[in-house]
Amino acid sequence: MSRASSFAIAAILALVGCGKKEAAPEGGAPAAEAAPAAAAEAPLLRLYAMECGRIDVLDLGVFDLGGAYAGQTKSLIDTCYLVRHPAGDLLWDAGLPDSINAAPDGVTEGAFRITAPKTLVGQLADIGLQPADVEFFSASHSHFDHVGNANLFAAATFIVQKAERAFMFRDEARANAQEFASYSALENAPAREIEGDHDVFGDGRVKIVSMPGHTPGHSALLVTLANAGPVLLTGDLYHFTEAREKRTVPTWNTDPEETRRSMEKFEALAAKIGARVVIQHEPADYDALPKAPEYLD
Ligand SMILES: [Zn+2]
Known part of the structure; x- marks a missing residue:
């Protein structure tokens, strides 16, 4: 291998953040061809689903402004996802x-009883990772069940909608001390502030899709996998299958009309690309996925 091509490969490895990841193909290709060759081989992209808690809803009525679920209860799951690129x-x-894991009977807060039979840190360890190894962190939105372990990822680049950042660091959010404490370190994390849809790695395979209304900067995530195809993670645009079918709007959404527009956008996108939709709180959708350390690719 010539010195020049060694430099080229080293540059590519640095560019794709390799080392602990899949290596770019080696073999002394001329520098000018090395980068396209690496891209053409579409290196690894994996989606790992993890269980990050369970939520028993004691009053499902709060999930619809129109009262569709009055008097009902439901068990939901709370999920996290690792995308390896x-x-x-x-x-x-x-x-x-993860601290809720220490309380087997969980914690009851208002209409919710929350438990955490598994920890996020434990599931990352099963993949061979510690929180400090994760380079990028983003959340569908900043509610307590989506940022509960966020402080563990304060060394990562925090990719956040400008509107969500303003929402999560507003005075009213700070006043909710216990909840705020779970993600307060993100305020000083390296940040990539975005507005609207965002191509995370610049190759079109991992996209944050703006879906405001549940919160001002609420987003979905689209991961286009080589074998499994496009997978669209809903965030909390919908909380369970029936909510998607009926397009119900929870009582605590910041903007119901904006929510309905996001539902239109989501359904048009899902239909256009033939995406597999994963409703993040729907136990049936989680059950149908391979569980970390297994993955979709
Ligand atoms: Zn949620």
Whole structure:
């Protein structure tokens, strides 16, 4: 291998953040051809689903402004996702706090009884990772069940909608001390502030899709996998299958009309690309996925 091509490969490895990841193909290709060759081989992209808590809803009525679920109860799951890309690992949502794992009967807060039979840190360890190894963190939105372990990822680049950042660091959010404490370190994390849809790694395979309304900067995540195809993670645009079918709007959404527009956008996108939709709180959708350390690719 010539010195020049060694430099070229080293540059590519640095560019894609390799070392602990899949290596770019070696073999002394001329520098000018090395980068396209690496791209053409579509290096690894994996999606790992993790269980980040369970939520028993004691009053499902709060999930519809129109009262569709009055008097009902439901068990939901709380999920987190790791996307492994040659340019880095992205954690999508940080679940309920792992500390709840120490309370087997969980914690009851208002209409919710929350438990955490598994920890996020434990499931990352099963993949061979520690929180400090994760290069990018983003959340569908900043509610307590999506940022519970966010402080563990304060060394990662925090990819956040400008509107969500303003929402999560507003005075009213700070006043909710216990909840705020779970993600307060993100305020000083290296940040990539975005507005609207965003191509995370620049190759079109991992996209944050703006879906405001549940919160001002609420987003979905689209991961286009080589074998499994496009997978669309809903965030909390919908909380369970029936909510998607009826397009119900929870009582605590910041903007119901914006939510309905996001539902239109989501359904048009899902239909256009033939995406597998994963409703992040729907136990049946989680059950149908391979569980970390297994993955979709
Ligand atoms: Zn949620």
